[in-house]
Amino acid sequence: MNEIILKAEKLSKKYDNKIVLDDFNFEVFKGEFLSLLGSSGCGKTTLLRLLVGIEQPTSGKIFKYNEDVTDKTPFQRNIGIVFQNYALFPNMTVYDNIAYALSARRLPRNEIKSRVMEIIDVVGLTEHIVKKPRELSGGQQQRVAIARTLVTNPDIILFDEPMSALDANIRVVLRKELKSIQKKYGITMIYVTHDQEEAFALSDRIMVIGDNHIVQLDVPSNLYHHPKNSFVKSFIVEQLDEKVKSILGSIKDE
Numbered sequence: 001m002n003e004i005i006l007k008a009e010k011l012s013k014k015y016d017n018k019i020v021l022d023d024f025n026f027e028v029f030k031g032e033f034l035s036l037l038g039s040s041g042c043g044k045t046t047l048l049r050l051l052v053g054i055e056q057p058t059s060g061k062i063f064k065y066n067e068d069v070t071d072k073t074p075f076q077r078n079i080g081i082v083f084q085n086y087a088l089f090p091n092m093t094v095y096d097n098i099a100y101a102l103s104a105r106r107l108p109r110n111e112i113k114s115r116v117m118e119i120i121d122v123v124g125l126t127e128h129i130v131k132k133p134r135e136l137s138g139g140q141q142q143r144v145a146i147a148r149t150l151v152t153n154p155d156i157i158l159f160d161e162p163m164s165a166l167d168a169n170i171r172v173v174l175r176k177e178l179k180s181i182q183k184k185y186g187i188t189m190i191y192v193t194h195d196q197e198e199a200f201a202l203s204d205r206i207m208v209i210g211d212n213h214i215v216q217l218d219v220p221s222n223l224y225h226h227p228k229n230s231f232v233k234s235f236i237v238e239q240l241d242e243k244v245k246s247i248l249g250s251i252k253d254e
């Protein structure tokens with residue numbers, strides 16, 4: 001328990017001499033659901049891009065299971081990422097979109113089929129398997145995007161506001177499914193959202209980012225009962241709706 005799967009050490013990122021992330025130090029536990037919350041432009045997407053390996057830090061290191069992976073590709077890191085705008089292949093069926101990464105890895109056809117069919121079942125798309133993305137709802141397209149990452153068997157999946165284009169009802173359904181997928185496969189998830197309530201509903205811990213720094217990285221009840229400063233209080237705690245507050249109010253301090 002509490003094995004550290006990912007560690008950022010003195011991680012910083014500048015664009016054109018403008019600091020976006022300044023000295024990020026944190027650890028992520030295996031199987032954990034960690035959310036990132038912060039104002040628009042605070043660097044959440046940038047942090048995910050560094051962690052997955054599609055962007056290089058200006059300084060600092062990233063470790064996975066104590067191995068320095070800072071110079072490794074996303075494939076070598078075995079970290080997946082799901083974006084907000086799905087980015088599916090429009091001319092491919094649901095099946096082919098999900099099978100694509102495995103075909104590219106030249107796995108045997110029958111192995112590809114059994115893995116793809118398992119994942120399609122998990123995300124509830126079995127009856128849509130021959131459809132093209134344009135024939136799917138937004139929620140179904142996002143399921144394909146999640147399945148496409150899941151099928152490669154990553155041990156960490158990063159999500160960049162995966163629900164933000166969906167309406168509130170679908171969001172609640174999909175986030176429950178995400179939680180059960182996480183439990184089923186024991187995947188570590190790092191999840192960017194603008195939705196404080198969503199972060200509180202899903203997360204083991206929440207990282208609040210402000211002013212290019214980690215302001216507070218803590219379990220939800222501690223953020224609520226012991227916000228570190230007025231920013232956490234006004235940006236996070238006061239934005240929660242009454243239902244969430246009453247649940248947290250009844251949770252004892254940790």
Ligand SMILES: Nc1ncnc2c1ncn2[C@@H]1O[C@H](COP(=O)(O)OP(=O)(O)OP(=O)(O)O)[C@@H](O)[C@H]1O
Nearest residue numbers: 015016020038039040041042043044045046047194
């Ligand atoms: N490739 C780039 N070149 C130059 N500046 C960039 C680049 N990518 C991001 N930035 C800048 O870095 C800062 C952080 O951007 P980032 O996309 O990480 O923010 P964010 O927290 O994800 O915002 P949002 O909530 O709006 O998605 C912004 O000021 C942005 O303009």
Ligand SMILES: [Mg+2]
Nearest residue numbers: 044045046160
């Ligand atoms: Mg972003």
